[in-house]
Amino acid sequence: MTLVDAHIDADLEEARLHSVQQLNVLDSPPEDRFAQITRMAKAVFGVPMSTVSLLDRDRQWFKAVDGIELQNLPREQTVCQVTVARAYDHPEDPALIIPDVSKVPAFAEIPQVAADGGIRFYAGYPLYGPGGHPVGTFCLYDTQARELTTEQQAAFRELAAWAQREIANTDDLERAALVQRQLLPPPLGTVPGWSIAAMCLPAFAVGGDFYDHYPWTDGLVFTVADVMGKGLGAAILTATVRSAIRAASRALDAAARNATDTDLGQVVGTVADQLADDFAGTETFATAFHARLHTDDGRLEYVDAGHGLSVVRRSTGGVESLNGGGLPIGILRDETWDTARVDLGPGDMLVITSDGLLDLLPAGDDAALRALFDDTATPSDVCSMVTELVASRPPIDDVTVLAIRRDETA
Known part of the structure; x- marks a missing residue:
């Protein structure tokens, strides 16, 4: 898969979308448990923007947004669609970190990138739903190009793991599902x-x-x-x-x-x-x-x-x-x-x-x-x-x- 390849097999995409629906989170009200993550991310990395979002069939929907006014974005105008697709092709290293997205031709025309003072640095990590399918992303953004040190990359993954626990509630759901089957x-x-x-x-x-x-x-x-x-x-x-x-x-x-x-x-x-x-x-x-x-x-x-x-x-x-x-x-x-x-x-x-x-x-x-x-x-x-x-x-x-x-x- 190339850096900007967002293609997902049709069968996998249907299973992924079903996993998104299974979470029962889409279009739900804001919750402080997610806002805590994005606030912490801004403080830890010194970035002006951080989000937790889900990728639906034709839109990116934001559960938590800090530092930028977003609610729904057309899917084709997002970098996160590539992060989600990357989870299938590079499961061992699914993070997508781009020092300057304006230098990637496929992303340069995205409105949030092309605008004056637009996004330059992007770091996205996929979040997973039932069945192990990638359903969304935890992201950092900056208006300045930058790199993440090895220590910062580790901290980024730890915050993504926090977002994963919150968005999936995996343990509670698994226990409830087991009891219901019994x-x-x-x-x-x-x-x-x-x-x-x-x-x-x-x-x-x-x-x-x-x-x-x-x-x-x-x-x-x-x-x-x-x-x-x-x-x-x-x-x-x-x-x-x-x-x-x-x-x-x-x-x-x-x-x-x-x-x-x-x-x-x-x-x-x-x-x-x-x-x-x-x-x-x-x-x-x-x-x-x-x-x-x-x-x-x-x-x-x-x-x-x-x-x-x-x-x-x-x-x-x-x-x-x-x-x-x-x-x-x-x-x-x-x-x-x-x-x-x-x-x-x-x-x-x-x-x-x-x-x-x-x-x-x-x-x-x-x-x-x-x-x-x-x-x-x-x-x-x-x-x-x-x-x-x-x-x-x-x-x-x-x-x-x-x-x-x-x-x-x-």
Whole structure:
């Protein structure tokens, strides 16, 4: 790569942009934890300007700016696009230090360089996001040409490492992601007459989707839910919703075991009452599909609380959508939900997804969802197909899928 080569392979660029989005930092308000870094950089190096920024698809956005008035710059008018590209070609030494950028023809016409009293010295170090992709830069600027001594270069890298810790919060995100993965239920194992597969792929390090399943007296109970929002905030509330649904379902089942079966609408209503203040305080809500399957005869009872993303693929051909049955949890207090029913015959398969999957489909509607599962005969086929779809087009929202199929010989 030459000094000014900013080319990034198309596939790498899409993965890099996805990493930028995963940080959930773009267009966020200024924060003093970043401003401390740029203030320190000016004091340590005696430079008039320092920044922390992210490189989006067509712009450079500044999280912290000290000494220069910048907010968004066209990407093609930045030196930092070269620093980001350099991270791929020179990972062992990704820093880009240019004593006088006005002497580099490709940079000389950049407005911030060409202006009277414009930038001459540039030092940039890439910052990395989830997946190890370079997402932005920590930079020093001066209006005078200059060099950095060996000791100054070491100090520059140390300040870049500080910016890296702040912009990625790597340790906290990794711990949160690990806990969230551990909260997903383990595989059910063998369920005679049935095959089951599920997956949850957060668009960010942590997400607002979840699925749950566990055995009950006459079969299986399972849930797919989606808390509005992304990142750590949604993940915290997701854990609360998951626990509340499971606790309410099991408690009401135990109380009704010697009488009639529990009304699933009552389960959802109990959860809504319990979390009403939490949803109101956080100004959010959750959609949910909560169901109970009688594995002996294929009878499925369910409540759809604003989810609306469940289909049945019939063994005889065709895919039909299940009707929604109410508002999401947390929209209105004292809302009630009705229990619906569908029968799964031999060879029939139920698929429940989250709305992140719709974002990956060209049409992004109910008809596109039905068409997607028309050629997937088994739950493992469903998960394989969704995995390939996510790999080809990184999602902007969490993607969760749960599929249950009754065996042909049942």
